[in-house]
Amino acid sequence: MLKHTKCSINVFTFTHIILIMILNSYFKLLKLFSFVFLLVLVSCKHKANFSELREVSYSQEIAPIINSNCTFSGCHGDSVFQEFKLTNYDKVINAGVTAGAPEKSELYKVLKTLNKEEIMPRKPYAPLSEKQIQLIYVWIGQGAKNN
Numbered sequence: 635m636l637k638h639t640k641c642s643i644n645v646f647t648f649t650h651i652i653l654i655m656i657l658n659s660y661f662k663l664l665k666l667f668s669f670v671f672l673l674v675l676v677s678c679k680h681k682a683n684f685s686e687l688r689e690v691s692y693s694q695e696i697a698p699i700i701n702s703n704c705t706f707s708g709c710h711g712d713s714v715f716q717e718f719k720l721t722n723y724d725k726v727i728n729a730g731v732t733a734g735a736p737e738k739s740e741l742y743k744v745l746k747t748l749n750k751e752e753i754m755p756r757k758p759y760a761p762l763s764e765k766q767i768q769l770i771y772v773w774i775g776q777g778a779k780n781n
Contacts, residue, residue, distance in 0.1 A: 682772075682775055684772060684775040684776045685776075687772055687776070689776060689779075689781070690769055690772045690773040690776060691781050692723060692773065692778075692779060692780055692781055693780075693781065695769050695773070696726075696769065696770060696773050697723070699762065699766045699769065699770065700720050700726060701721075703755055703759070703762055703766075704720045704754070704755060705719075705720055705721055706759070709755065709759075710729075718730075723780045726741065727778060729741060730743075731774055731778050732774070733774065733777045733778040734774070734775065734776075734777050734778075735774070735775075736770075736771045736772075736774040736775050739774050739778075741770065741774070742767075742770060742771055742774055745761075745762055745767050745770065746767065
């Protein structure tokens with residue numbers, strides 16, 4: 635004659651083992667899906683091919699954007715009190731442009747940041763248009779030439 639308690643313990647143990655196996659499989663699948671998701675996320679990042687785009691001119695396109703949006707009195711003009719002056723090509727480059735790498739360039743970063751303390755131009759001035767930001771991005775990506 636079988637004792638009822640031994641049978642229920644065995645059933646409980648068996649159920650426990652099955653549950654652990656299911657959870658273990660679930661966590662392995664979760665790890666696998668997480669890995670695949672991260673792999674896809676990283677692999678989707680691509681670099682722009684700047685050589686296929688028309689050349690952006692500093693003097694004709696970038697300088698007018700900077701002069702009309704950044705070099706006001708009290709901003710990045712030629713005042714003695716300003717740390718980053720943007721009044722000519724050399725000063726723009728020295729203010730944090732990494733030629734060929736827009737994502738590493740401070741000039742581009744401060745235009746695209748979501749941080750209200752860092753974004754330029756600051757209020758009450760209007761932000762640059764997306765087209766202006768794209769021109770700056772392409773110009774930096776093409777080597778930030780003085781053309």
